Amino acid sequence: MKYKLGDFVRFVDENMEGYVTRIIDDHMIGVTGADDFEIPVPASKVTYVYGHNISIDDKHNKPLAPIATENFIEKGIYLAVVPDQKTAAVVHFHLVNTTSYQILITLSTLQNLQYKGEYAGIVMPQSVEKVYAAPLADLQIWPQFNLQLLYYTQQNKKPVEPLIITERFKAKDFAGSKKQVPLMNQQGWLIRLDEDDLVIDAEKLKESFFKPAEEKQLVDKPATEVDLHIEKLKHEHQLLNSATILNIQLDHFKKALDAAIVHQLPEITFIHGAGNGTLKHELHKLLSKNNRIQTFMDARKEKFGYGATKVILK
Structure with a gap:
C-alpha cells in the first residue's frame, strides 16, 4: 500500500x-x-495530487556538532498525538525528541493477536518524526502500541537503559486540553515517555498528615446554579465515550454538592439537561441516599424546562 x-x-x-x-x-x-x-x-x-505530498530530506546524514557537557539535555521524550491540519478525521502520532540523544525507535502494533511493524528509524536531537497515523473515529478500536527506544550519542555519556513501552490508548487519555507540542507549531495531546521515577520523601509525607487546620486547603464556595453539560466541564470532550462523560459529570456534581453542604447553602440547582434522562436518574439516586438533603425537585420549568434539579439542603 x-x-x-x-x-x-x-x-x-x-x-x-x-x-x-x-x-x-x-x-x-x-x-x-x-x-x-x-x-x-x-x-x-x-x-x-501534485504538490500535496512532501518528500523526506537527508537530515539523518548530517554530522552532529559536539555539545558541551553542561548543555547536554538528558530528558524530554514525548509522544504527541496531533490532528491532521487538513482533515480532522485523522490524527498523527509523532515522536518528539527534545534531548541531545539520537533516538533509535521501533513501533509495532498488536490487534486481534496479530503483530505489525509500523515504523523503524532515527529521531535526531531536537527533532520530531511522524511514526503512525490513525482514523479518529476508530479510537475505541486502535491497536496496542509497542514502542522500543534506544539512546545513542558519540559523546562521553554513560549508556541509558532502553525504553520499552506498551500502551493501549482510550478516549479518557485525550480528555485533557491540547497543548503546544515542543518543536512543532501545532497543538496536540502530549504523553511523556521518559518520566522520572517517583521518589517519595518520607518526612514530607509525614508532615502532610499533621498540617494545622489553617494550612489545609479550603473548599471553594460553589455557585447556586451548577451546569453539568460536558462542554462546560471539558473543552476536549468530543473524544470521550458516554460512560466517561457520565463519570466526569457525576464527579463534578458530588464536589459541588459537598461544597454546598460545607458552606451551608440553603439550596443549589444542578443543570443536567433533558437528554435521555441517564444523568438526571443518577443524580436523583445519589440525592435520595444523602441524609443532608431535605428534598429535591424539578427546577423552574419556565427557565430550565425539565433539564435541571433544585436541591434543598437541611
Whole structure:
C-alpha cells in the first residue's frame, strides 16, 4: 500500500478529490472529501495530487556538532498525538525528541493477536518524526502500541537503559486540553515517555498528615446554579465515550454538592439537561441516599424546562 493516512488524492475516473482517512486493506482505501463523507475506493483508482505530498530530506546524514557537557539535555521524550491540519478525521502520532540523544525507535502494533511493524528509524536531537497515523473515529478500536527506544550519542555519556513501552490508548487519555507540542507549531495531546521515577520523601509525607487546620486547603464556595453539560466541564470532550462523560459529570456534581453542604447553602440547582434522562436518574439516586438533603425537585420549568434539579439542603 503506497498511500498513507492524510495523503491528498484525486479519483482517476471521477472529478473528485479528498484525503485518505482509512486504510481498509492492501487494495482498498477510504477517501473523505469536502462533504466529510468517506468513500471506499480501490487504491488503483486514485492518484496523488501534485504538490500535496512532501518528500523526506537527508537530515539523518548530517554530522552532529559536539555539545558541551553542561548543555547536554538528558530528558524530554514525548509522544504527541496531533490532528491532521487538513482533515480532522485523522490524527498523527509523532515522536518528539527534545534531548541531545539520537533516538533509535521501533513501533509495532498488536490487534486481534496479530503483530505489525509500523515504523523503524532515527529521531535526531531536537527533532520530531511522524511514526503512525490513525482514523479518529476508530479510537475505541486502535491497536496496542509497542514502542522500543534506544539512546545513542558519540559523546562521553554513560549508556541509558532502553525504553520499552506498551500502551493501549482510550478516549479518557485525550480528555485533557491540547497543548503546544515542543518543536512543532501545532497543538496536540502530549504523553511523556521518559518520566522520572517517583521518589517519595518520607518526612514530607509525614508532615502532610499533621498540617494545622489553617494550612489545609479550603473548599471553594460553589455557585447556586451548577451546569453539568460536558462542554462546560471539558473543552476536549468530543473524544470521550458516554460512560466517561457520565463519570466526569457525576464527579463534578458530588464536589459541588459537598461544597454546598460545607458552606451551608440553603439550596443549589444542578443543570443536567433533558437528554435521555441517564444523568438526571443518577443524580436523583445519589440525592435520595444523602441524609443532608431535605428534598429535591424539578427546577423552574419556565427557565430550565425539565433539564435541571433544585436541591434543598437541611
